[in-house]
Amino acid sequence: MANVCQYLPYAADVPPPARRRATITDVARAAGVATSTVSRAFTRPGRVNHRTRAHVLEVAESLGYAPNPTAQALESGRSNTVALVVPDITNPYFAGVIKGAEQAVSQAGLTLVLGDSQESAAQEERLVRRLGPAVDGFVLSASRLPDEVLRRAAELNPLVLVNRASPGVPCVVADYDHGTRQIVDHLAALGHRSFVFLGGPAESWSGARRWAGLQAAAADAGLDAGRFGPFAPDRTAGAAAADAVLASGATAVVAHNDMLAIGVLSRLAERGVDVPGEISVVGFDDVFGADFCHPPLTTLAERTRDAGARAIESLLALPPDRAGRDFQARVLPTQLVVRRSTGPRPGRS
């Protein structure tokens, strides 16, 4: 155990005592005005005399006063807070969504509350229920909640979905129809006659869309498409997935996401299988790491930051009374990033 003193250079190593926070009343009294004037000085700069405002702000500053967001929220009904719920914070895919949402939110002067549903619909529902009364709206990313639950949640709070669609609920989704077609065409161009899809969680909406798109594109391109899984959408599941692929003799695989694809890559390397010489591997998302894994991964990139930011925009644009408004799903473009994990079908003339 290291000596902790090195971290604590001063002798007076005693935490400061708790101090009472100044309230609007303290400021009002000290400034010789009514609380409403203080309130206005902060939130309605136009509706108060220039000089009084300056005075009030000065007094407030000297008292270290900051408005209590909780009290503001209670009275006004607006918390200036929005909640973002993702299945797994540590998945770099969601890091982009979070960052995009964070920036949009803070630019709008609001606060972001982040929830991690731990890939569980029950946990997600709990979060929505618990946070609901305290936030101005929700962005649910890759939600696993059933349509009915989403509908009810949307009645109580403005709600926008990311990479999930549900009737009557606004959403921002990636253009998987086009993207999957790009993937299939790419494989076809390399001479592959078939591929295997490594499916993710059964409840995943984007997983279903991806598979549907791949099937349609495969049919059009004259390729055979098979499906294994479901697999957990993380690297650890890659071993099982890779083994299944090897047993099947497939020449190309498309994984539910990059995490799984990277796991597959690791396992294939472990087993001495050459990628792309023997098998081509494609992922989804273009997460952090997809460009420097070995070999670098061909993957369908989404603009995740955009998705997060757009979702927040949509949320803030929702009229307070959502009744009778119809809306559009916002479809974000995807792009195929071809790296070195895909190559010609082995044995091709």
Add this chain to the structure above:
Amino acid sequence: MANVCQYLPYAADVPPPARRRATITDVARAAGVATSTVSRAFTRPGRVNHRTRAHVLEVAESLGYAPNPTAQALESGRSNTVALVVPDITNPYFAGVIKGAEQAVSQAGLTLVLGDSQESAAQEERLVRRLGPAVDGFVLSASRLPDEVLRRAAELNPLVLVNRASPGVPCVVADYDHGTRQIVDHLAALGHRSFVFLGGPAESWSGARRWAGLQAAAADAGLDAGRFGPFAPDRTAGAAAADAVLASGATAVVAHNDMLAIGVLSRLAERGVDVPGEISVVGFDDVFGADFCHPPLTTLAERTRDAGARAIESLLALPPDRAGRDFQARVLPTQLVVRRSTGPRPGRS
């Protein structure tokens, strides 16, 4: 633009109308009891008759009632919310801290508010000021705030630091003294006579600790230690760092963190430099990706989840009145993960 209808299977594509949320008064009236009884039914299960409680809960359920955390917070002074502030949400290093904190917080039945300071002390201070009145406490990860600001913040809110120390403020820190020694000993064992440290942001406390530790260990091991930088702690800065290293003719480099190290690796590969044949590279953190970059990175691992969880623990353990309590810095062990980016000094006999 894809046809959006595919995402929206139902014809009745109209958002549901906003609905009023049930309050404690609604429940009280519907259940024929006082609001205080409803309140107790939820928060003081012991202090209410078994049967009335059951009845109240049933009525509440049927009305879809959930207590409003905002109102609870205002009266009780406890928000059941803690804030975690990190410099950059998309940095996988902090993902671990976030996840650990999230789990600890949600296990305690609390809510986590996440702030991204965008590597800026000013933004960090703004967050602390704004969130302060609304949360029960702060965890500041890799804080860039000056001691004085931290001291004042700690007077107003319980506050725990992660990988930063400041007089009078509790903290959870990695054992860099031991860790840096491991790094240096490892390089020395491989025959290196010197190394270069690629420094991170000047305000970074952990960066300073890392450099101090490396210097001390180098002196003890008889190695020469040089320092370049500061560099931004991300991959993009890796190119400049790598070029500087090449120009210097160093045989080993230790980067401020893995992000920078991975950037260096990419640049070296680009320039046809063999790692570890010509240069050995070491990082800090063992982030996601450090094990599958090329070559896999030797790095000093921290238990980031632990750090996040411990910080929350410490926070919750702080007495409401912090006065006069002294505390310990919690020092977390590190471990050197040796992968393939380090090897014998080139030209060694």
Add this chain to the structure above:
DNA sequence: TTGAAAGCGCTAACAT
């Protein structure tokens, strides 16, 4: 065990 009543800190009519 339950109810009545007084706020928590702030905002938003309404009055001045």
Add this chain to the structure above:
DNA sequence: ATGTTAGCGCTTTCAA
């Protein structure tokens, strides 16, 4: 332009 007053939804004494 500013002050007065009545709550927002809930918890918490204090009485019954």
